[in-house]
Amino acid sequence: MLEPVSVGLKFAFLAVLYLFLLWVSRSALKDLRRGAFGGDGRSVDPRPAEHSADATGMHPASSLDVLSPDGDISPRLVVESVPGLQRGMAYDIGDGATLGRGDVEIQLEDPFASSRHASLTRQGGMLVIEDLGSTNGTYLNDELLRGPRPLHAGDLVRIGDSTFSYDDR
Amino acid sequence: MTARNRELFALIPASLLVTAGFTAVFIQRNDLLSDLSLTYGLIFLCLCLAAHVVLRFTLPHADPYLFPLVAVLACFGLVMLYRLDEDFAREQAQWFVAGLIVFAATILALRKDHRVLERYRYSIALAGILLLLLPRLFAPVNGAYLSVDLGVITFQPAELAKIAIVIFLASYLRDTRQVLVVGARRIAGITFPPLKHLGPLLAVWGTAMVLLFVIQDLGSSLMFFGAFLALVYVATNRISFVLIGVGLFALGARVLYAIRPTIENRVDAWLHPFNDTLYQQQAGGSYQIAQSVFSQADGGLFGQGFGQATIQLGDNPPILPAAHTDAIYAVITNELGLLGACAVLLVYLLIIERGFKTAMLATDSFSKLLATGLTAVLALQVFVIVGGVTKLIPLTGVTLPFISYGGSSIVANFILLALLLLVSDRARREAQAR
Numbered sequence: 001m002l003e004p005v006s007v008g009l010k011f012a013f014l015a016v017l018y019l020f021l022l023w024v025s026r027s028a029l030k031d032l033r034r035g036a037f038g039g040d041g042r043s044v045d046p047r048p049a050e051h052s053a054d055a056t057g058m059h060p061a062s063s064l065d066v067l068s069p070d071g072d073i074s075p076r077l078v079v080e081s082v083p084g085l086q087r088g089m090a091y092d093i094g095d096g097a098t099l100g101r102g103d104v105e106i107q108l109e110d111p112f113a114s115s116r117h118a119s120l121t122r123q124g125g126m127l128v129i130e131d132l133g134s135t136n137g138t139y140l141n142d143e144l145l146r147g148p149r150p151l152h153a154g155d156l157v158r159i160g161d162s163t164f165s166y167d168d169r
Numbered sequence: 170m171t172a173r174n175r176e177l178f179a180l181i182p183a184s185l186l187v188t189a190g191f192t193a194v195f196i197q198r199n200d201l202l203s204d205l206s207l208t209y210g211l212i213f214l215c216l217c218l219a220a221h222v223v224l225r226f227t228l229p230h231a232d233p234y235l236f237p238l239v240a241v242l243a244c245f246g247l248v249m250l251y252r253l254d255e256d257f258a259r260e261q262a263q264w265f266v267a268g269l270i271v272f273a274a275t276i277l278a279l280r281k282d283h284r285v286l287e288r289y290r291y292s293i294a295l296a297g298i299l300l301l302l303l304p305r306l307f308a309p310v311n312g313a314y315l316s317v318d319l320g321v322i323t324f325q326p327a328e329l330a331k332i333a334i335v336i337f338l339a340s341y342l343r344d345t346r347q348v349l350v351v352g353a354r355r356i357a358g359i360t361f362p363p364l365k366h367l368g369p370l371l372a373v374w375g376t377a378m379v380l381l382f383v384i385q386d387l388g389s390s391l392m393f394f395g396a397f398l399a400l401v402y403v404a405t406n407r408i409s410f411v412l413i414g415v416g417l418f419a420l421g422a423r424v425l426y427a428i429r430p431t432i433e434n435r436v437d438a439w440l441h442p443f444n445d446t447l448y449q450q451q452a453g454g455s456y457q458i459a460q461s462v463f464s465q466a467d468g469g470l471f472g473q474g475f476g477q478a479t480i481q482l483g484d485n486p487p488i489l490p491a492a493h494t495d496a497i498y499a500v501i502t503n504e505l506g507l508l509g510a511c512a513v514l515l516v517y518l519l520i521i522e523r524g525f526k527t528a529m530l531a532t533d534s535f536s537k538l539l540a541t542g543l544t545a546v547l548a549l550q551v552f553v554i555v556g557g558v559t560k561l562i563p564l565t566g567v568t569l570p571f572i573s574y575g576g577s578s579i580v581a582n583f584i585l586l587a588l589l590l591l592v593s594d595r596a597r598r599e600a601q602a603r
Contacts, residue, residue: 009193010474013186014505017512020182020241024234024519027175031526147344 075127077106077120080156080163084109090167096121098132099159112136112160120151127151127166136160172233172597173225179237180221183244184214190248190475197252197476213244216269223273227280228594230601232527235593238520239586242571243579245513249500250493250574252476257493257574264576268583275587283591284535290340297333300326301380314384315566327389328568328581331550332588334393335542338373338400343534346404373397374414378421385429387422388553388565392546394418399545400538403528432563439563457490461499461558464489465510472506493574495566498558513572514555521548524589530596540592543585 076090077097091097097105102115114134121128130148131138138145139158151157155166188210195206217240224231243265251258279285286293303326304314317324342349377397381390398414401407426432438447438455442462447455464478478500480492492500502510524544531537550567557564568578 006193006196006474006476009189009196010472010505013189013193013475014471014508014512016182016185016189017241017509020179020237021512021515021519024179024238025515027234028519028522028526149344 075120075122075151075166075168077157077164078167080165082108082110082162082164091164093120093127094122096127100132100134108159108162110160110162113162117159118145118157123150127168129157134159171229172231173221173229175233176224176236177218177221179234180214180217180240183217183237183240184210186241187213187244187247190244191251193475194248194252197474209247213240213247216266220269220272223276224590227276228590230597231590231594232523232597235520235523235586235590238516238523239571239582241516242513245501246497246572246574248475249497249504249572252504253480253493253500260576261574261579264579267576268579271580272583272587275584276591279588279591283539283588283595284533286336286539287340287343287535290337293333294337297330297337298376298380300330300333302383305383309385310566315386315389325568325575325577327384328575328577329584331393331396331546332543332581332585335396335400335546336539336588338397339535339538339542341373342400342404342538346534349405349410374417378417381418381421381425385425385431386565387425387432387435387563388557388567390422391418392549392553392567395549396542396546400542403541404534404538435563435565439560442560457496458558458560458564460489461496462560464496464499465502465559468503468506468510470506470508472502472504472509475504478503491566494568495554495564495573496558497573498555498569501572514551517548517551517570520544523593527589527593527596530600531592532596532599536592536596540589540596543589547582547585 075093077093079085079087079089081087091106096119098116098119099106099108099113100115100117101108101110101113104116108117112135114132114136116132117134118129118131118138121130128148128150129138129140129145131145136159139156140149140151141156142158151166153166153168157164157166188206191206191209217236220236224236247258247261247265250261304317307314307317310316315325315327317326374397377390377394380393381387384390394414398411401414402411426436434454438458441447442455442459444455448459450456467473467478478489480487480489480500489496489499498510498513501513505512521544524540524547528537528540528544531540547570550570553562553565554567554569554573556562568575570578570582
């Protein structure tokens with residue numbers, strides 16, 4: 001009978017298994033001690049207080065660049081390079097505006113722009129940009145815009161050859 | 170130690186486990202020691218080493234623990250299946266090799282940037298939904314439309330569909346998550362998504378509800394819907410969206426329970442497994458649940474030992490039905506006891522921990538959401554089947570990932586692992602560069 005061998009093997013199996021698990025979890029624990037975000041041994045800068053409640057590690061979608069409700073902060077589109085306009089000029093957007101070649105708030109002398117190209121609308125505390133089905137598309141930070149996206153200070157909006165930067169100070 | 174050397178080191182215990190497990194089964198079966206178990210251990214080690222070499226050259230920074238943990242699970246599967254039936258183990262081993270090949274192919278195809286998947290999101294979503302609808306063309310198994318019987322092989326499309334749906338949701342929510350939150354209205358203390366963007370969200374909820382009625386299987390619907398809610402929560406940080414979703418799911422489940430007798434049977438079998446009529450009932454009774462609970466209790470703290478569980482006596486109906494698929498967790502508990510079962514659950518927990526850790530390290534939203542979704546869907550699958558076998562929730566027929574017998578399950582879960590490692594490689598490389 002090899003009964004004792006069989007029992008011994010079972011416990012050896014369990015022992016190897018648990019030692020392995022102990023080793024993996026010890027390394028996992030080390031990772032956690034280093035801070036939730038850094039995998040490199042350095043802790044990442046503490047995030048602003050309102051972000052720290054966000055346990056998921058995503059930029060909390062709810063607290064991004066909320067404009068103050070009394071309106072002393074004005075959202076603006078600053079001209080970076082637009083045919084026929086000087087760099088540094090700015091459009092005050094207020095509660096929203098439409099960009100395009102036609103009869104809209106922000107008129108573009110750009111052959112690649114559609115007549116009603118993109119819209120800026122104020123939703124809650126922030127400005128949202130959305131392409132209005134233009135022929136050549138709108139680019140936000142060099143990425144083709146698909147669906148509505150909120151704007152953050154410093155974002156680059158490009159339509160055809162025209163580039164604007166968004167600012168809310 | 171670099172990440173890859175850690176991985177290499179961790180593969181040694183995994184192959185030791187294969188050797189020890191097979192030796193124990195041989196002894197039990199033939200009362201003899203055979204060096205064949207060493208051969209099996211070596212073959213297993215070689216296969217893992219081959220995958221390790223692929224990882225070493227393509228994803229040098231990827232998480233070092235995920236692959237060895239999965240190897241340990243696969244080892245459990247092979248040993249237990251060999252102990253149940255040699256044919257199962259041989260086929261499982263072939264599927265394991267096929268899974269590793271698909272694993273390597275996925276990594277090689279997407280190693281530059283896994284985010285190309287975003288471009289094909291609607292095709293991927295469509296493929297996922299078609300895969301889920303496919304079993305409707307075939308006869309239901311135990312009242313659920315989950316598998317496709319092609320004569321030669323039986324195929325579970327839901328296994329692949331779960332990955333497709335997670336990819337789609339991750340890419341869709343990346344685009345819409347901020348807008349979902351910004352326009353939200355608070356009504357009676359509950360935050361509702363803006364009406365304009367509620368449409369797509371409702372469409373996904375609706376699809377999940379339709380799927381529930383198409384598959385007629387609560388367990389796999391719970392898996393899909395749970396992963397969706399996990400993604401919505403991570404994307405928006407709003408618990409109210411999750412609560413609305415859970416409410417809708419509960420409502421759908423209640424309606425299905427009322428109109429489908431098979432679901433009602435399952436719930437009854439779950440509530441009263443030891444009821445005499447249900448226990449004796451031929452189809453749709455509680456025999457399987459009751460037997461699996463008995464065999465787990467029989468395992469005790471340390472288990473009966475490899476090859477000791479009583480699965481079948483003579484030509485009688487099996488004592489533990491579906492021991493190689495649904496109830497494999499019960500067999501493990503019987504033979505290795507509470508200690509062994511806890512170890513299996515710990516392996517899953519560690520995989521899930523590594524998955525969420527990967528999601529936290531990832532810098533772009535799509536990768537974050539993808540890692541979260543893949544981890545959540547795996548976690549829920551383990552919960553659904555282990556919960557079913559231990560009589561926590563009604564038993565449904567999903568597989569225990571990497572352990573249960575089943576080709577589509579093995580292959581699909583290796584794709585899932587490949588995607589997690591791809592995300593992890595990029596995230597950890599960027600974290601090191603910072």
